[in-house]
Structures are given as C-alpha cells and as structure tokens.
Amino acid sequence: MTSSYRINYQLRAHKRDPLIEFIKGLLLTPFVLHAKPRKPVLTPSDARGGSQQGPEAGNGDEDNNDYQEEEKPMVDANLQRYLEIMKSVEAMIEEHRRKVRKGVPEHSRLHRIVPSVASFFTPLPLEAAFLNANAKHSIAARRFVPPSFNDIRRILNTAQVMAIAPTLKLITFDGDMTLYDDGTCFTETSSLIPLLITLIRAGLNVAIVTAAGYPGDASKYEERLGGLLRSFRNHKLSEKQLERFYVLGGECNYLFRCGWKKGGATEEGVVGLTYIVPEMYQPADMLAWKSEDIQELLDVAEENLRRCVSNMNLKTTVLRKLRAVGIVPLEGAKIAREQLDECVLSTQQRLLEYQQMSGPSKVAIPFCVFNGGSDVFVDIGNKLIGVQVLQSYLGTAPDATVHVGDQFLSTGNDFATRSSCCTLWIVSPEETEGVLKELTPLLTFPSETE
Ligand SMILES: [Mg+2]
Numbered sequence: 209m210t211s212s213y214r215i216n217y218q219l220r221a222h223k224r225d226p227l228i229e230f231i232k233g234l235l236l237t238p239f240v241l242h243a244k245p246r247k248p249v250l251t252p253s254d255a256r257g258g259s260q261q262g263p264e265a266g267n268g269d270e271d272n273n274d275y276q277e278e279e280k281p282m283v284d285a286n287l288q289r290y291l292e293i294m295k296s297v298e299a300m301i302e303e304h305r306r307k308v309r310k311g312v313p314e315h316s317r318l319h320r321i322v323p324s325v326a327s328f329f330t331p332l333p334l335e336a337a338f339l340n341a342n343a344k345h346s347i348a349a350r351r352f353v354p355p356s357f358n359d360i361r362r363i364l365n366t367a368q369v370m371a372i373a374p375t376l377k378l379i380t381f382d383g384d385m386t387l388y389d390d391g392t393c394f395t396e397t398s399s400l401i402p403l404l405i406t407l408i409r410a411g412l413n414v415a416i417v418t419a420a421g422y423p424g425d426a427s428k429y430e431e432r433l434g435g436l437l438r439s440f441r442n443h444k445l446s447e448k449q450l451e452r453f454y455v456l457g458g459e460c461n462y463l464f465r466c467g468w469k470k471g472g473a474t475e476e477g478v479v480g481l482t483y484i485v486p487e488m489y490q491p492a493d494m495l496a497w498k499s500e501d502i503q504e505l506l507d508v509a510e511e512n513l514r515r516c517v518s519n520m521n522l523k524t525t526v527l528r529k530l531r532a533v534g535i536v537p538l539e540g541a542k543i544a545r546e547q548l549d550e551c552v553l554s555t556q557q558r559l560l561e562y563q564q565m566s567g568p569s570k571v572a573i574p575f576c577v578f579n580g581g582s583d584v585f586v587d588i589g590n591k592l593i594g595v596q597v598l599q600s601y602l603g604t605a606p607d608a609t610v611h612v613g614d615q616f617l618s619t620g621n622d623f624a625t626r627s628s629c630c631t632l633w634i635v636s637p638e639e640t641e642g643v644l645k646e647l648t649p650l651l652t653f654p655s656e657t658e
Contacts, residue, residue, distance in 0.1 A: 225617065226322045228360045231297055238289040239354040244282075287348035290355070294334040294363075301328050326626040329607040330371040337367035358635075365632045365643050368610065372630050373650035378604040379407060380456075380595055380629075382613035382622050383418035383432075386640050390581050396435035400637060403644040404436065405443055410651040413452045413602050417594045417611070419580065419587055419621055421458030423530045426481040429455050429464060433481075440466070441479040455481055459576060459587045459621065460594035461531050463489055463601075489601040494593065497573050502588050505559065505573050506533045509586040512558040516551040524583075534585035543582065551584040552577050552619045559586070578621035585621075592624035599628065606630070612640055 304316035305328050313319055341363045342348055347355050384390045387400055394401075407414050422428035430437060433455065440450060453466035464481035486495060510526060510533045517524055523541035527534050535551065537543050556577045563572045576590035591611070599609055609629035613622030616633040625631055634640050 226324050228357055230322050231360050232355060232357060234293045235290060235355040238286065242289065243286055243351045245351055283349045287342060290348055291335050291338060294338045298332060298334040301332050304328065329630050332364065332367040333370050334363060334367050336370060337363045340366050361633050366646060368630050368632055369643055369647045372610050373647060375608045376412060376610060377608040378413045378598060378602055380415045380417045380598065380611045383416055383420060385581060385614040385636060386612055386634060387416065387637055394433045394436040396439055398435060399641055401436060401439045403641065403648060406648045408445065408449050408452050409653060411654045415454040415456055415598055417456045417591055419459055419585060421461060421529055421532050424462060424483050426464055426483055429457060430480050437479045450479060454598065456594050456598060458531050459591050460589040460597055489597055496571065501570065501573055502531060505575060508562045509533050509555055509559055512555045513551060516554060520547050520550065522547060531588040532585055534583055536583040548579040548584050549619055552579045555586060576621050576624060578615060579619045590624045591621055592628055595625045595628050612643065
C-alpha cells in the first residue's frame with residue numbers, strides 16, 4: 209500500500225506544489241483533532257419526545273467529547289492553533305533565507321523537509337496573511353472543510369504582496385488567464401485597467417511577459433492589447449509613464465516599449481508599442497543562439513509532438529513559428545488535461561535526451577515545454593530568462609520584482625520565474641484583480657506629477 213501510494217504520488221508530482229502540500233499537511237492536524245461538529249441544540253419537539261439520541265439524554269458525559277460546545281471559544285482556539293503553525297513556517301522560511309545567504313541552502317530545516325523548495329527573496333508574513341484570509345474565508349470557523357490548497361495559495365500571495373510592496377520596482381504579468389481569458393484580447397471594459405494604470409502612476413515598471421510570439425510585429429500585440437492601450441490614451445498618461453510599460457513576447461524573445469505614436473485618424477496620436485532590437489537588451493549568451501541550432505531543436509520537438517498526436521488520436525493542428533512549435537486543438541475539439549500533460553512531459557524528456565546526446569560541443573539552447581491550458585507549446589527560451597533580461601535592462605533586483613501568473617505547476621511556463629523573482633500564483637483575471645487590490649493601497653506614489 210505504502211509503495212503504491214508513493215509511486216502514485218511521484219507520478220502526480222507535476223500536479224502538486226510541494227511547499228503548499230507541506231503547509232496544508234501541517235494545518236490538517238489541528239483541523240482533524242479539534243474542529244469538531246457543533247453540539248446539537250435540543251428543539252422543543254426533541255424534548256417532548258424524550259429523545260434518547262441527543263448528547264444530553266442520559267449518556268451526555270461520553271458524547272460531549274464528540275462535539276465542540278461553544279462556537280466562539282472553538283473558533284478562537286482553532287485560529288490560535290493555525291496562527292501558531294503559520295508563525296512556525298514563517299520562521300522556517302527565515303532560517304532557509306539565512307542558510308541561502310551563507311551559501312548552504314541544503315542545511316535549512318525547510319530544505320530537508322521540502323527538498324524542491326524555491327528561493328524566497330523576501331520574508332513572508334504568513335501569520336498576518338492568515339488573519340487576512342481568515343477574515344474573508346472563515347477558515348477557523350469551518351468544521352467540515354479544512355484549509356485547502358487554494359486557501360494556502362492565496363495566503364502565500366497576500367504575504368508576498370505585504371512583503372514586497374515597499375521595495376517593488378518591477379511587476380510582470382503573464383497574459384492568458386492572468387490579464388484576460390485564454391486566447392482573448394484585453395478589452396477596454398476590463399476592471400484590471402485602472403489597477404494597471406495605478407501601478408504605472410506609482411512609478412513601477414509594468415511588463416507583460418507572455419508566450420504569445422509574433423516576431424518583431426508590434427501590430428499583433430497592439431491588437432491583443434488594444435483595450436489597454438486605448439485606455440492609456442484616454443487617461444492621458446505621459447510619455448514618461450508610458451515608457452514604464454513593456455511587452456515581452458515569445459517568453460523572452462521579442463521586447464516592445466509603450467509610447468505615443470503619430471498616426472490614426474486624430475491629431476493627438478495613439479498609444480502603441482515600439483520594437484526594441486535584441487542587441488539593446490539581450491545578454492551575449494542569448495545573442496549567440498544559432499538559428500540552425502534553434503531549428504534543429506524545434507524539429508525534434510515537432511517530431512515528438514506529432515508522435516503524441518498520432519498515438520493519442522488528438523484532434524489538433526501543429527503550429528510552427530520562428531522560435532516555437534505547438535499543437536492547438538481543431539475548432540470545436542478539446543484536449544483533456546491528462547493528454548496535454550502527456551505531450552508536455554514526453555516532449556520535455558525527448559528534448560533533454562536530445563541535448564544530452566548532442567554533447568558538450570554544442571551550446572544547449574534553453575527551452576520550455578508547457579501546458580497552456582488548452583494547447584501545448586515548445587518555446588525557445590523561457591520566462592526565467594524573460595524576467596532576468598527585464599531585470600538587467602531596468603536595473604531591478606529579485607527582491608524588487610514580482611511575477612503574476614497562472615501556470616506555476618512544473619508543466620507550466622510561469623514556474624521558471626521562481627528562480628529569479630517573487631511570484632503571485634493566481635488562477636484567473638478575477639484573482640489578479642484581487643491581488644492588485646491588496647497591493648495598490650500599500651504603494652507609495654511619487655510626489656511630483658509627471
Ligand atoms: Mg497563462
């Protein structure tokens with residue numbers, strides 16, 4: 209039983225986040241031991257009928273242990289137990305940060321318990337964040353539903369927002385499912401627009417780091433972000449403010465800066481994007497990627513994806529781009545998550561084997577294979593490189609950068625950013641709105657108007 213459980217767990221590792229599972233396990237213990245059902249209240253009819261079932265009907269002393277008597281003391285005691293746990297995890301994270309600074313992360317208690325734990329670029333005030341989440345989701349008052357994966361994911365987000373707000377300089381966003389629904393455009397009615405404008409007015413650099421790759425083609429990105437760019441114009445953002453907004457497409461391959469452009473029907477001009485040539489911001493090792501090596505890697509990926517499509521009879525089309533290859537479902541078809549994950553994991557494995565067999569003489573081109581929710585793509589480069597090039601271009605440190613995205617499982621393309629910046633894991637544009645509503649009141653705004 210134990211070994212089959214373990215095998216099952218390992219095979220499902222791409223669907224789990226080890227740190228969240230660890231915290232969830234800790235919170236489950238007090239829930240199991242103490243969050244007992246409410247004591248039944250005797251109704252007049254129970255009393256008339258002389259019920260023999262109720263805990264106060266003769267054998268009360270034994271049965272009383274099965275219930276929590278009073279509502280408020282139970283909630284207060286639960287809350288204290290949960291807070292104690294969150295405070296302990298907070299302390300473990302601090303210890304881990306100290307060991308990382310000393311160059312021995314593997315010596316931390318947290319690393320021993322959760323070996324895959326990522327870096328923490330700021331402390332995380334988990335106790336305060338739990339109180340905040342408890343006020344919204346009544347975690348301590350729940351007797352039948354324990355603290356869930358999503359409760360803990362949101363608590364980590366709140367803690368990260370609280371910690372990074374005073375030092376934040378760069379905030380990057382994934383596109384699909386973070387700012388807008390999958391494959392759709394940014395519309396003028398999006399409730400995220402005033403929040404993004406607030407971030408820019410607070411002096412932050414704001415960037416969209418997306419898998420969507422249209423080589424050097426500003427008009428394609430302008431089309432997808434049309435509602436946002438028109439809103440920038442309607443709010444009359446200054447050139448200096450617009451210059452703080454970037455779009456980095458193809459994970460890390462195509463950078464654009466926002467600004468006023470001449471054109472359109474009006475005299476005023478329009479807000480648009482300008483392509484920045486790679487030599488302006490890409491490091492030497494990235495500029496050295498050879499195009500024949502890129503195409504060879506994409507050929508291997510495409511061959512494997514085609515094999516997956518054929519083996520699983522998927523109704524898809526293969527899409528090849530300059531620096532990407534992917535499979536997208538045919539109109540009306542849907543690929544199950546398990547099938548998407550199968551394509552991702554087998555292609556990851558195939559490409560790693562290919563690079564290993566190529567030997568040390570060939571520079572290994574970084575790539576990312578990811579489940580985009582309804583499709584699978586292999587992109588040259590990844591969002592880790594994307595965030596890093598923005599950090600070096602804008603002179604921003606990891607503890608002053610936060611990436612907001614929805615794909616933080618190991619088969620997702622936001623996952624890689626964890627090595628280089630703080631992260632907020634959301635699951636929908638509504639949750640992005642939620643974290644920005646927590647963040648914006650904590651920001652300080654430059655006194656001079658630009
Ligand atoms: Mg996404």
